[in-house]
Every structure is written in C-alpha cells, then in structure tokens.
Amino acid sequence: MKSTAFQQTITLVKKDILLELRQKYALYGVLLYIISTVFVINLMIGKPEEKTWNALFWVVQLFVSVNAIAKSFLQESRGRLLYFYSLVHPRNFIIAKLIYNILLMAIMSVITLVCCILFMGNPIVNFPYFVGVIMLGGLSLSLLFTMLAAIAAQANQNAALMAIMGFPIILPLLTMLSNIARSSFNIVFQPGLPKMFLMLGAMDILIVGLSLILFPFLWKD
Amino acid sequence: MAKHWWKALAVILLIYTIIAGFTIDIPIIGTNQQSSRGLFFHVPMWMCMYTMFSISVANSLLYLTKYDLKRDALAGAAGSVGVFFGVLGFSTGTLWATYTWGGTITGDAKQQLTAVALLIYMAYLVLRMSIPDIDKRARISAVFNIFAFALLIPLTYIIPRMVDSLHPGAAGSPTFASKDTDGGMKAVLYPAFIGWVLLSVWIYTLVVRYKKLELKNIFK
Numbered sequence: 001m002k003s004t005a006f007q008q009t010i011t012l013v014k015k016d017i018l019l020e021l022r023q024k025y026a027l028y029g030v031l032l033y034i035i036s037t038v039f040v041i042n043l044m045i046g047k048p049e050e051k052t053w054n055a056l057f058w059v060v061q062l063f064v065s066v067n068a069i070a071k072s073f074l075q076e077s078r079g080r081l082l083y084f085y086s087l088v089h090p091r092n093f094i095i096a097k098l099i100y101n102i103l104l105m106a107i108m109s110v111i112t113l114v115c116c117i118l119f120m121g122n123p124i125v126n127f128p129y130f131v132g133v134i135m136l137g138g139l140s141l142s143l144l145f146t147m148l149a150a151i152a153a154q155a156n157q158n159a160a161l162m163a164i165m166g167f168p169i170i171l172p173l174l175t176m177l178s179n180i181a182r183s184s185f186n187i188v189f190q191p192g193l194p195k196m197f198l199m200l201g202a203m204d205i206l207i208v209g210l211s212l213i214l215f216p217f218l219w220k221d
Numbered sequence: 222m223a224k225h226w227w228k229a230l231a232v233i234l235l236i237y238t239i240i241a242g243f244t245i246d247i248p249i250i251g252t253n254q255q256s257s258r259g260l261f262f263h264v265p266m267w268m269c270m271y272t273m274f275s276i277s278v279a280n281s282l283l284y285l286t287k288y289d290l291k292r293d294a295l296a297g298a299a300g301s302v303g304v305f306f307g308v309l310g311f312s313t314g315t316l317w318a319t320y321t322w323g324g325t326i327t328g329d330a331k332q333q334l335t336a337v338a339l340l341i342y343m344a345y346l347v348l349r350m351s352i353p354d355i356d357k358r359a360r361i362s363a364v365f366n367i368f369a370f371a372l373l374i375p376l377t378y379i380i381p382r383m384v385d386s387l388h389p390g391a392a393g394s395p396t397f398a399s400k401d402t403d404g405g406m407k408a409v410l411y412p413a414f415i416g417w418v419l420l421s422v423w424i425y426t427l428v429v430r431y432k433k434l435e436l437k438n439i440f441k
Contacts, residue, residue, distance in 0.1 A: 147368070154361050155352050164347055165365065168340030169372060172380070199380065210371055214364045217285050 008088045012096030016072070017103075030068045030108060037063065038115045047121035050185040057116050058137070058178045062170060064108050065141040069101050070162055072146065073153035085219060094150065094215040098208070101146045105138035123185055130184035137177045140204050144170060147211045154218055176200050227419055234416030241409045248406075259317045261409050265417035266310030272418050273303030273425060274342070278370040281363040290439045293359035296366060297349055298428040300342060306421055307339045331381045331388055338376045341369045 020026060037060050041048075048056060076084075084093055113134060117124075124130050145166060152162040176196055183190050242261040249255075277299035284292035314332065319325045326332070348365055352358035 151348075151361055151365055154357065155348065161348065161351055165344045168337055168344055171337050171340075172334065172376060203375070206371060206375070210368055214367060217360060218364055 005089065005092050008092045009096045009099070012084075012088065012093060013099050013103075016096065016100040019075075020104075026068065026071050026104075027107075030064060031111060033067055034060065034064055034108070034112050034115050038112075038119045042119040050123035053116070053120055053123050054178055054181055054185065056120070057112070058174050058181075060112055060116070061109065061134070061137060061141065062167075062174060064112055065105055065138070065145050066163060066166065068104055068108055069142060069145040069149050070152070072097055072101055072104075073149045076153070081219075090216040090219040091212055093219075094146070094211055097150070098143060098146050098211065101142040102139055105142035106135060109134045109138040125186060126184040130181060133177065133181045133184065136200065137181075140173050140177070140200060140207075141170065143204055143207045143211070144173065147207060147215070150211075150215060150218055173200070173203060176203075228423055231416055231419035231423060234412045235420060238409060238413040238416050242413070245405050245409060256317055256321055257406070259313060260406065261413045263310060263313040263317065264410070265413050266306050266313060268414050268418050269306040269421035270303050270310060273299045273306060273421055274370060274373060276425065277303060278366055281366040284359060284363045285367075288359075290355065290359055290436075293363065294432045294436055294439065295429060296363065297346075298432055299425055300345055300349075300366065302421060302425045302428055304339065304342050304346060305424075307335070307342065311335060311339060329388065331377075334376045334380060338373050341372060345369050 041056055041060075045052070113131070145162070148162050148166045148169070151165065155161055176199060179190075180193065180196050180200070183193065238261055242258055247255070247257050277296045280292045280296035280299065283289070284296065311332075314335075315325050318327060318329075318332070322329070345362065345365055349358060349362045352361060
C-alpha cells in the first residue's frame, strides 16, 4: 500500500515516540545525566551569579543535546535501517527524526531549566522570554545534532566523532543563544537583538535545507 | 615547459612581494608603524584558503553526482592545503594583533569566527581519517564538506559584516577598505594576491601528485 509522504513521516515519528515510551531508557538516562551535572556544579560553586549561570546553563544544554540526540541514530541497527530504506524515502525519514528530536529536546530543555533553578538559584527576571529562548535553542541544537548524528552513525557508529564534528559548528549558535538570553536576566537595552534572532532563524533554515538535500546521499549504502 | 609558466610567474611575483613588501615606503599610521607590511602576507593567506576550500567543495559536489573516487582524493587534498593556509593566516593575524590590538586572542568577531571555521575544517580532516572504508569515507566526507562550506560563508562573510570589528577598514566591510589604501601598498598587494594564490595551487598540485602515487589503483 502506498502512503503519502506526510503519513509516512507521522508514522515514523509515532514509532520513535512509542519506542521511547517502551524503553524509557533514554529519558531516564538523560534525566539522571542532567541532575548529576547540575548537582556537581552546585557542589563546586554553589549559586553562581547571572552571567556564570547563563554560561553554565548553555554548556549543560549542549552536553544534554549531544547525549539525547546521539542515541536517535545509534540505537537503530543496520538491519533496521535497511528495512526502513526499502520502505520510505530518506527525506521522510530525516524529517521524522528532526521532528522527534525537536520534541525530545523541548522536554529536555524544560527539565534542564527546572534543575538549574532548583540547584543553582533563579536569577531570571523575564521568565517567559527565557523559556522562549531555550525552546529556540533546543530547536537549533536538535536540528544540527540530528544531521551530525546521521553522519556519525554512518561512520562506524562513532559517538566521539559527533562531538568532534559538532562542537565547532555549534559554537557560533551557542554564543548567539547566550547573548540573546542575556536580556532575560536584567532589563537592559541590547542593540542588535532582532538581528541576532534573524541570524539564528537563518542558520536553522540553512541546516534544515542542507539536511534534506544531503541526507539521501548519506543513506545510499 | 609551456604549461609551467604560471609556476615561474608565482616565483617572480612572490620575490617581488617579499622584496618590495619590506622596502617600499608605507604611510605610518599611529601605533601601526611598520607593522602595516603584514597586509602583504596576512590578507593573501585568506585568498588562498578560500580558493582551496572552493576547489574542495566543487570536487565534493562532483563526487556526489558521479561517485568518482578521484574527486574525493582531490577534495581531501584541497581541504588540507586550505587548512594549512588558514592556520598561516590566523597566526600572522594574531601576531599582528599581539602588538597592535594589545592581545593575541581578542574579542574580535572576525578572529573568533575564523577560528571556528578552521576548527570545522579540521573536524573534516579528522572525519576523513576516522573512516577506513574508502567508498564510505568519500561519501560521508563529501556530505560533511558541503555542510562545512555552507557554514564557512555565513561565518566569515555575513556575520562579520553585521558586527563591529577591530580590523582595519572595518565597520561595514569584512575585507580591507580598497578606497583608502595607499597607492604604493596596492601596487604590492595585488601582485601578492596573485602570487600567493598561484603558490597555493602549486602546493595543491604537489599534494595531488603524492596522493596519486598513494592511490595508484584509483588513478590509472
């Protein structure tokens, strides 16, 4: 039975969510990871001031996203990937992975935020703005790392490789995000703020476009 | 010898660049003193880097259309030569920054983003080394190379235009300001561009020849 691209994508997203709910391994694993990381920070420097808080928050986010998203391709066995290859177009497959990882990162971002507030105090003044920024940040991080995870999965399922490839690319994104987030700690006028949002959005669109064009080439095995 | 004339041209232009670059009269502006001569050696490095990375990405694109392993070898060679020139450009820049900006690594956006772009390309070289299977390496590194080039342009061309920089001729333009550069300096700078780029192409052809010996069964 031939199904449309949209239906295929939705089914694949559902399949990923179902697998996650059955195993619950990734969710709890990463949860533990977040809590222990933030707790270690708390033991070492207690309650940091807002600038440090912001920097630490984004570093924690970075490592959480690497861990959460590396799994999305590494968990698929070769046989299963081959099976999907015979069923769906690679573009639908990567879209499904992107959507699933965005959802996963949105949940993880909220958990990180709650943990950071619990263990490191709450210097945030403009709360809704900050939540918006971390959602945007989670979106950007998950888009980029999904593509990198797809590359790393092809290169002998090597998770360390993902960090090597990913960190330089994520650097400008993280700098932009932490700059944007700075506005939520004190009410100041930041020149060039809309421009930074625009740049971030443009980067995201660039990454999605590249993933859609390049992923089919990765999958020809 | 007809096809080697450009190598002779490269040598002549570079000898001219070095001799004229160190001897001509240049305008002395503030604390720059004689350090402005760095222009003849620093800026052309970036030209060489962009030339090499463009050759590299073009070969990667060609690889993905025809799956010819020769293209992959060419892309890898151009990538490594490009990183070499990038590191040279970065080190000449930081050397100059140490004495004129008062810090080796400053908060300058252009400097930081170039470092990021170089790191991305170094990751490309590491990725190539990490995959033993030759066909797989060709395909995956071609995809990553296109990804890297697509990020290189916004990182080093678009974002630096949007923020202020400590670089000369900044506040608007990421390159040097051609309108207010001294005529004597231009007379050295433009030949220097051609000379250095020709040298980089020369080094690239040598690396390719070495690769050809290494991968004899691909290059028949």
